[in-house]
Amino acid sequence: MGNRMTIKELLSDRANWAQHDYAYRADGEGCWGTDKNAVCWCLLGAVDKVYPGLEGAVKGKIGDAIRKLYPERVIGAADVNDELGYEAVMKVVEEAGV
Numbered sequence: 001m002g003n004r005m006t007i008k009e010l011l012s013d014r015a016n017w018a019q020h021d022y023a024y025r026a027d028g029e030g031c032w033g034t035d036k037n038a039v040c041w042c043l044l045g046a047v048d049k050v051y052p053g054l055e056g057a058v059k060g061k062i063g064d065a066i067r068k069l070y071p072e073r074v075i076g077a078a079d080v081n082d083e084l085g086y087e088a089v090m091k092v093v094e095e096a097g098v
Contacts (some may be wrong), residue, residue: 007046007058008093017089018042019082023049043081043089051098058098065095 011017021030022045023038031038033045034052041049043062051058062077069091070080080088 005050006093007043007050007098008090010041010046010050011043011086011090011093014086016040017086018045019085021045043077043092047077047098058096061096061098062092065092069095 016039018024018040019042021042022033023031023035023041025031025035025037026039033041033048038045038049044059047055047058047062059077066075066077066080073079075083077092080092
């Protein structure tokens with residue numbers, strides 16, 4: 001997918017990770033992942049920031065990774081992010097190669 005930053009790189013610093021909204025500005029206001037003032041992102045917000053125009057393909061890879069890693073559960077990316085937490089997000093990102 002080119003020489004762009006990956007979600008793994010973006011979220012490697014836990015301070016860049018968020019829950020319960022796509023992203024947040026420094027003042028704590030929730031925003032879209034593509035907001036130029038965003039300072040931290042959830043998994044889906046990170047997809048929007050890092051892979052604009054390729055969101056569908058990347059979300060497909062993430063969905064495949066979630067099904068592989070958590071076959072006993074019916075969950076999506078938002079559930080992994082908000083319920084299972086940072087370590088689970090990073091595990092999914094690693095598996096998806098994004």
